[in-house]
Amino acid sequence: MRHYQVIIFSVFILLAGCRKGDIKPGELPETHLSIEAINLTGENRLNSEVRLSWYGTDVDGYIQGFEISTDNQNWEFTTVQDSVFIFDLEAGSDTTDVDFYVRAIDNDNNIDPTPAYLKVPLKNSPPSASFNNDRGPRDTAFCVSTFYWTASDPDGDQTIQQVYIRFNDGNWTEISTRENLISFLVDTAVSSGPATAKLYYGRNDQPENLEIDGLKVGEDNVLYLKSVDLAGTESAVDTSDVFFLKNKTRGTNTLWVSAHSLSIAADYRSFLDNQSIAYDFLDYGSDFGRKQPVYWDPTFKLILSLYPKFFMDAPASTFPNAVTGQDAVILDYMANIIQDYQSNGGKSLITAKLDKALAIEEVAVFANAFAIEDIDRASGVFRTRSNDTVQPQGDYVAYPELVPQNTQILTPIIASADADDFYRAQFDPNRGWMGDNLVATARKNGNGDLIQVFFAIELHYFHKDGNPQPVEQLIGRILKDEF
Incomplete structure (x- = not known):
């Protein structure tokens, strides 16, 4: 039996097929195809998707349905009077003729003994x-x-x-x-x-x-x-x-991603170079992030898996994604990837500005991946001045103090339950800030090894008087010594 697929049904109310005049009980139904023949050959044959229609008549009753077949042996019941069929061509065959039969069934379950028949000439269409x-x-x-x-x-x-x-x-x-x-x-x-x-x-x-x-x-x-x-x-x-x-530089263990403009990325390049840190660089910031991957997962996930260390600098601005239609901060796009990366032993240093206007649900997307619970949503303005310092905390007091080049408006953070306070910032008390002053967190693994540092400040703004050494020493100590 030839296989076929019915993909479209046109719904009709089946009308009684009775003719006026004398009625002879026991008359058998008759079946008709709307097309009696398809006289096509060669290249003019039909493709395997064909619409066929039919109808039936019965002089002493009405038509209750039809049966269709492609071999006059196996029949399938239907109540519709036309359908679109996709007929299967034999494997390796370019052309074929399909036999199509249809027979009417009346209200007394009488079946037309002479089904209507049509030979359908088909030609395969290229994919x-x-x-x-x-x-x-x-x-x-x-x-x-x-x-x-x-x-x-x-x-x-x-x-x-x-x-x-x-x-x-x-x-x-x-x-x-x-x-x-x-x-x-x-x-x-x-x-x-x-x-x-x-x-x-x-x-x-x-x-x-x-x-x-x-x-x-x-x-x-x-x-x-x-x-x-x-x-x-x-x-x-x-x-x-x-x-x-x-391709990846052989022997390089650090991947650096910058989501800033190339002019700002140059500052971070200098920080890394002056610490003799070998890295591969990805520019995800210039030209509105045009070089960012369309599919973060799998593209960026597979790239990141090649490196045991990851460094990123990012602004608070958002970037569009053509596939998802999102317009989000870069932390959103890579959050799940970073979580998996850390679970597999990867270590990361992130410096990123956060916008206080970020909604709770927006921060929730990336919070767990970056050792924070949320941004601090207290009232007032958190402003550091050029004479304020950003100071290391607790076990990390040996790290260098940082001083801003000029006044900075910052968004402090709330550490996740598994993170340490890493840096706190002095601030202007006259701006009404009512919250905390935590601006960096650190996360360790079960062995007490540092595996992640997250700065909610952009480090390129924190080398006062053009002295980059504190920032360079900070980056060098984390990427070379701790990681």
Whole structure:
């Protein structure tokens, strides 16, 4: 029996099929197709999605329903008079003829002994496959390139049997037809030239058992995509936007992300360089965050997993995301990733300005990931002046004091239950501030090792008189000694 799928029903009220005149009890119903023949051959054949309609008559009663079949042996009951069918072509077949039978059943359960018949000439339609380049890599990918693809077929998407990808001049590799979000983590041992990559589906933490070849580190790359249907017909090949592939620096243990402008990032670069800290740098701040990953998970998650240490500087401004439609602070986007990162042994130093206008639910998204419970929502203005100091607390008193270059309006924080007070700031008592003065927290693991430091101040504003040494020493001690 040939298989088919009914995808659309048109609902009709079945009218009595009686004719005027003498009625002869026991008359059998008759069945008619709206089209008596489809005289098409060669390239003019129909695709496998076909709309058919039929009706029945009965001189001594009415039609209660119909039975349809594609082999005149197995029948399926229906009460509708037209439907759209998707007929299956045999695997490897480009054309076929489908036999379609329909027979009416009257109110006495009499069945038309001579079903209406139609031969439907079909031709396979090629599938299609394409990338959504708005969700692909920007002009440069760092270690990980993520793509979103779709495939369809006029004969029904269920006829798509295989999907293949290929980087540049590499080999075609079959991937799952069910996984539209795919990421490639390049071999980090390769600094330039040909390289292989691991394939990740969706937001999985573990790669597939596939080795993808054809990538080129330090060069432009493209990814090709095609699909194949049940008949063995291939789609046209789609090509991703060109992207330059950069790789992790071998032996580097620190990832630095800046969400500030490049001019401010230059200050942090100086802090790190003067402490002889080796790092890989990602610019997530310039041009309204255009270089931020479209999919933080998996793209940023996979990148971050390559480094045991993470440093980030961030403003209070928000950034849009094309996939989710969010407009949020960068801490929101990476919160879940940072939590998983720390659970897997990663250590982080964050310096970020927080806006007092942030709603409780907004802070709740990232609070646990960054060793804070909430921002301090007391009344008044928390203002530090150029003669105020930001002082280390408790077990951390050996860390340097910090002094702002000029007056700063800050938003103090409330530490999470598992965090220590790290720094407190002096402030102007004449601005009506009624809350706490905690501006940095520290979190340790079960062994007493420092694993996270969170500053609710932007450290580049805290080197008075152009003296960067206190900030440099602070960063160096955390990233080199503690971590």
